[in-house]
Every structure is written in structure tokens, then in C-alpha cells.
Amino acid sequence: MSDGLLALLALGPIAVVALLLVGLRWPASRAMPCSYLVVLLLAWAIWQVAPQRIAAATVNGLIVALSLLYIIFGAILLLNTLEESGALATIRHRLGHVTPDRRIQVILIAWLFGAFMEGASGFGTPAAVAVPLMVGLGFPPMAAVVAGMIIQSTPVSFGAVGTPILLGVREGLRNAPEVVEYARAFQLPTDNDYPLLSLLGGRVAILHAVTGTLVPLVLVATMTRFFGPRRSIRDGLEVWPFALFAAVAMTLPYLLVALVLGPEFPSLFGGLIGLAVVSWACRQGWLLPRGAPWEFEPPGRWPAEWIGLWQPAERSSVRPSMHPLRAWGPYLAVGLLLVLTRWNRVSLTGSPQDSLQAWLRQWTWQLPNLFGSGIDARFEWAYSPGTVFVVVSLLTALASGFSWQQIQNCFTKAARTTLAASTALLFTVPMVQVFIHSDGTSGYPKMPIALANGMAELVGPAWPLLAPLVGGLGAFVAGSNTVSNMMFALFQFGMGMRLGVDPGWIVALQAVGGAAGNMICVHNVVAASAVVGLLGKEGQVIRKTLLPFAYYASVPGAIGFAIVWYPTHGLLASIPLALVIGLWLIVLAVSARKRPAYQPVSQPEG
Secondary structure (H helix, E strand, O other): OOHHHHHHHHOHHHHHHHHHHHHOOOOHHHHHHHHHHHHHHHHHHOOOOOHHHHHHHHHHHHHHHHHHHHHHHHHHHHHHHHHHHOHHHHHHHHHHHHOOOHHHHHHHHHHHHHHHHHHHOOOOHHHHHHHHHHHHHOOOHHHHHHHHHHOOOOOHHHHHHHHHHHHHHHHHHOOOHHHHHHHHHOOOOOOOOHHHHHHHHHHHHHHHHHHHOOHHHHHHHHHHHHHOOOOOOHHHHOOHHHHHHHHHHHHHHHHHHHHHOOOOOHHHHHHHHHHHHHHHHHHHOOOOOOOOOOOOOOHHHOOHHHOOOOOOOOOOOOOOOOOHHHHHHHHHHHHHHHHHHHOOOOEOOOOHHHEHHHHHHOOOEEEOOHHHOOOOEEEOOOOOHHHHHHHHHHHHHHHOOOOHHHHHHHHHHHHHHHHHHHHHHHHHHHHHHHHHOOOOOOOOOOHHHHHHHHHHHHHHHHHHHHHHHHHHHHHHHHOOHHHHHHHHHHHHHHHHHHHOOOHHHHHHHHHHHHHHHHHOOHHHHHHHHHHOOOOOOHHHHHHHHHHHHHHHHHHHHHHHHHHHHHHHHHHHHHHHHHHHHHHHHHHHHHHOOOOOOOOOOOOOOO
16 A cells, blocks of 8 residues: 555544534544544554454553542642632732733743743643633633633744653653664764763753743734634734744743753743743833733633633622732642652652652552453553642642531542543544554555655655744644654654754754644543533633644644755845745734634534
């Protein structure tokens, strides 16, 4: 079978998701079972994967889905606890005192606080924390979810203290002879892969820092375009000085940390430093928009598709008496615990083997070699961010003097919302696992590689332009930058070798695209939506994040094309970059045109 036809078949499960979820606006609870059936049929009939291996991949997917549901449960539990304790009312009041402008609030919470949480934990935790916080402050649930997805880009490659690079890229390139020769060419040690990963991480940070500088502006413009009273991106573009300032406040330390300290801390330090600098600037009134603060329409006028099952408590006109540090304490505790449990240098002896991370990961439920397939299923419940959420929630409840009935109510509401999200995830993640583990007896490369091979044959020397898209598709399917890098890092390295360009830059483009793919990843959207009870609207969320994803996949590709071909083609290599910039300027001009007044129309789904 030709590479093109094989790639077309491998595209089948993704095409089904795009058609049903985005095109026909089916809820994920209906669309994902169809996609799962398609991937099962392809794996069995075309790739000739053994039934035992398909079953093992499915069981592994169910266990991964349960681990995601545990994180969702913990995030909702923390949210309910903060609402019950009055901490959320205090946070609302304090942020409103800094600025009531929703455009500034979304930058502070989603972009800066979200980047910090991504650096600390990754794996969807920023959405689980920032999205409900925004809803608690009065954002429409769908607006909060869209914002939470858009910022799943720049910080992601260095999330969970560098896991997508230190684990994803490392495992993807491990023991490849051509990679060893590449390291020798840069005079790097071959018995220690950290220097090479730091080199690649620096390149990833350069691409992210350039592209990510516009993300806060894209974030605000998307919010005002889809959720503003005038449905205009002009309202978002009005805050461009502040948006660019907030972007640089994060990306500059982010880049410097990546180049000097390595891949563990760029997002963590970038988000933390940026949050401190921008919060201080807000209190000084620097670059804040003049005139009336921008606000959503009253909740009574929100279209039905914006509203989730969970609603914040009625706001009181009485000023909250809780101290701000106590109100923010649970979030600070979550961030601190995630850092302590994810950095393997935190130990009493200084040895990674004795670290808190290693100790927690020993507490694992696992099913090795499922059905003799070689696939291992495991749930690291003690290491999961869900456990951090549950522990902090319980400590907050005890410190607030909750009665047993209050604690029970918080747990019950969290369980109900989590259960509502279970159907979509229990089909989404098994579909992903079968897709990834589709190496059967047919002799064909597994589906992700077959799809990438077909694209490579199609574009040839223009591959750097599409390298981020492959990384993005990997994350779209797998729901993880780390897994996308594992799947495609060596393939991308080989493409660079085949083209005769520096393959390290092609791997960097893969990592950047894998981060951007989190914006449109189905089970990330399902998880973030579930936290605020916004179920069955996943396709609408993805439709709103497609354009930001296209921006984040195209600009790094054009920059990478210019970098790798400049030594042989000079300034001609920058032509695609000029074309991409021109295209986005046209898109901006068209989008900024005055639009007719919006008339909300509720469309039943499912």
C-alpha cells in the first residue's frame, strides 16, 4: 500500500472527530465513540493488530481516562471548597480592586497564573485551576474554557518541570546512532543526554518566545470577538500595549531561564516572575486601558451554550473580611506542592533516587504486560495532581472550620460533575491508545508515523513549514506534548537529516507544535469543560481555538524554515515567513471589520 493511501487511512479517526465534533457540532460523548469504532476497525482490518493488543490498549486508555477524571474531581473539589469558605469571594473582590477590566483579568489569570501552573504540573492542571477561577470571578464558562485552551501553548513545552523535553524528546531520540553523532558534532557528551536536551530546549524556547509574544493579544481578541457585547476584536486590540508588556514579562525570563538553567524551569519562573511584575504594574496603573472597564453582558443575556452546570454563588455587596493571603493560600499551596513533588532534586539526601517524587511514584496501581501485549497500564495516584487538589481541599476545609455536612456537599457536587464528563473521556483516551499502539503484523508503520510519512512525501523540502503541524496533530490525538514528542521526535530528526539541514531545529519545531496542539486536543477540552460543568459543547470550543492554533502552528514553521535554509538559500529562505506574516495581517484586518449586532441563537446539541 502506498504511503499516501496509508496516511489517508490513518487520518480516518481524526477526520471523524473533526467532522462530528467541529463540523456537525456533536457532543464529545457521541462523537468519540464513533471515532473509537473507526480506529478499532482500521487497527484490526488494515494494520492487523492482534485483538489482545487492541484490548490492552483499550484497557490502558480506560485507566488513563480514570486518572484524568481523578484530576478533574480534585480541581472541582478545590473550587467548591473555596466557594464554600468565602475565599473565592475575596479573590473576586481583590482582582476587581486591581482592575475590573475583564481583558486584564484574563491575562493575569490565564496567561500568567496559568503559565506558572503549567510549569509546576502540566498535564492540563492550568485549565483545571485557572478555568474555574475565571468562572468564579464572573466569566462565562465557555469564555473561561476557551481562554484556558489558548494559553496551552507557550508554557507547555516546559510544563511539569520540563517533562515534554526531558522525558518526551529524550525517549523519542534515545539510543539512535544518528543522534549520538549529532551530539558529537556539537562536542556534547554522549554518555549524558542532558546537555543535548538543554541545547534543543533552548531552541524550543526561542521559537516559543517569538511566537508567544502575541498570545496574550490573541487571547484577549478571541475573548472580545466571541464573548463581548459588540462581538468585536477591536475591543481586544485596544489593550495591545498591556498585552505585549504582559507577554514580554513572561517570555523574557522564560527564554533566559531556558538558555541558562535548562528545560526544567522556563514556564515556572517565567509565569511567576511575569505575574509578580504585571500585578505590580497593574497596581501602579501602568498601561491599563482608559475609559470604562470592559465587561461581559449581564449573565441573563448570555446564550445558553455559554453556560455550564456549575454556577458561582450570588455576589454580596459586603466587602469580604478574609485576608487575601489566606484566600490565595490554597492556590499557592497547590503550586508549591506540585513543584516539590515534580522536581527530582527535592530530597533529604540530594539524590534523585531518594527524592519526594521518587517516593510518591512508588505508590502506584499497575497492570504490567496486559494480555501479553507488552503494554503496561499504571495509575500513579499518589503522584497525581488530583491528590494534591484533594489534600489542599481537605486542609482548607479543616482550616475554615467546615462541618461534616459541608465537606460531604463539596465532595458530592464534585463527584456529580466529574461523572457527567466520564462518557466522553472513557471513549476518547482508549481511541488515542489504540491509535498510538497500532503496530500490527501488516508491516505498516503505526498510524501516527504513517500519517507523518504521507505528509513528508507530499511536501519535500518545505517540511519545516509543516513540522509543527505534525507535532500539533500528535498532541491533538494523544492529548500530550510529551507523548507527541515520544512519537515523532526521531521521525522529525530523520526528516532533518534527509533534507540536509540541522535536524535539531526540526525536533524543536516538533516540540513547539506539540505544545500548540493542546489548544485543540479533545480530551483537554473535555477535561477543562467538565471542571465548570460545560458538557456537550466541546466542538464549539475547538472551533474558537482553531485560528489561534493555526497561528501557533504556522509562524514557528515559517521561522524554522528561514533558520534551517538560510545557510544555503540566504534571504530567500525568509519568503515563507513574509508570506505568513502578510496572511495573518490580512486575517487581522478582515476580522477587525465592524460586524452587525449579535443575536444569540441557542442550538440544541446532542
